[in-house]
Amino acid sequence: MTTTEPPPFEPSKIELKSVADSKIIAVSLYSTRAEITRLFKFEVKTGQNQVHIAGLPNVLETESLRVEGRGAATIHDVTVSMAKGEHVPTSSPKLSELLSQREKTANSLARCEKALTSLEQYLGSLTVQHLEVSHLDKVLEQYDSTGGRLDAKKTELTEELRRLDAEISSERALIAVPHENSKLRMQAAIGVFAESEGAVEIALIYAVPNATWTAFYDIRVEMDAKDEDPVTLIYKAAVKQNTGEFDYKSWDDVPLQLETSTPTFGLGKSKSSRGAFGGRGGRGAPVPAMRMRRAQMFMDLAAEEDDDMDMDMEYAVASVSSKGNVSATFRVPGLVTIPCDGDAHNFTIVQLNLKAAMSWVSVPKIDPKTHLNARITNASEYTLLTGSASVYVDGSFISRSVVPAVSPLESFDCPLGLDPSIRITYHPVLKTRSQSGFYSKTVTQVFSQRITVHNTRAVAIEGLKVIDQIPASQDSQIEVKLVSPALGTSAEGGGGANKRASVLLKGPTQAPAQGPVVNVANGVVAQWDGADEPSVEVETLGRDGKVNWICAVPAQGKTSFALEWEVAAPASVQIVGL
Structure with missing residues (x-):
């Protein structure tokens, strides 16, 4: 009795081209790389199928590759390699x-x-034995005529050779x-x-x-x-x-997703479980068999292929699939x-309408101009990444600025340039001198x-900060007293504008403690500069002699206030810097 060996199993071969036979159905873009999802649809035969996909990018990070799918089939292994170089x-x-x-031109030039060389040699070989004097004119005439023709031809061939060399270089660069x-x-x-013949993805x-x-x-x-x-923040x-x-x-x-996180591809362990599909493989690395099942991801992505997106003429809003202080994912519309x-290709993620507190700052001792600032609150669900900003005020371009990293509900400062409608006059200082003892x-x-502050705007302003400074003593013999505004310590009970309480600034190490806010005029309060900062060190307040006024000025209105201080020293001491 004879038995016949079954024929060797030959898997069905399926050849696919990455670009021609697939479609990119998702791009997740990070700050330094992108994660691409390519979908292939093809027919398999019952049994073993060997799918070969060519034309993937050379820069593909092999440790990041994974395979997912749906259909009645099982993935047995995935290997990635570099194809042999194609003939260029x-x-x-x-x-x-x-x-x-x-070559023809070079040969003609050589001839x-x-x-020409032969002509010169012939003329040089003539002697009186070989040439009668009566024939000399005719020989020289023939020499000149022949030499002229050869010179002209040489020049023509040389130029032709240069032209051909240039064209050859250009053609070689093109095909290279x-x-x-x-x-x-x-x-x-x-x-x-595959358990049965049919289509898989x-x-x-x-x-x-x-x-x-x-x-x-x-x-x-x-x-x-x-x-x-x-x-309005776009x-x-x-x-x-x-x-x-x-x-x-x-x-x-x-479809494009923008990721704010920074991933580390290829360092995590691949996961598998019963009923899951997919695999991860590097160069020559087999992947355990995993059952392919109908994946919700493919259902969603396939549905998107058939949907027509209705777009308004307004800014389309990107959806936020995750949010928070750590990371967020933005889905670009359409x-x-x-x-x-x-090259940079620009897309709008979202247009946000945000609240902002306006404030003005001026240091008229240095420059009477007033700087405008907006304290903007990110009352949205979007995490703002660090990036440049073009700033417009009332439709006019003002400046370029930088937006820091801002989480939802956080605030940030946005300089808005100079506000010419706020005019500050820094009057000449008045000085008196007396002697005692x-x-x-x-x-x-x-x-x-x-x-003096003049608000020329048609609306009132609040939150104008004017900063000035009195001298700071660097010598224990020189005493500097702030007279007005009366920013005394709590123990001194620093009072209102009419109280002449003073603070002693004596020597390089002594400084006053934090005093109260003092009302100095209608809508104007004074304080030590920095007293309203959350991270202030109380013991340093006033050490540099800086004072600020916070003003509210009515529309088309003016307000004035003064800074007064005393400097006392022995008559023998020369004071420098006043």
């Missing part, structure tokens, strides 16, 4: 023709130069450009065992570098806004990619196209500095 053409019909022309497939030479081999998910996004902003402020949200993303996937299908009409050119004479100088 080193010649072309045009180059061959140019080289042939050059011309040889003829690598073929586009030279950047798409990674390949994946996937073993798929497989997604390749992998990370590639050379893809980035950065945040930037337009900040528009309406100073006379009647509502409580005077700031959150934008500048996206660049130079991954090598430059076929027209690669990043054309793809489908986007990002060429592989390394019988044996030890003391000289006392009293200084008074008046400041």
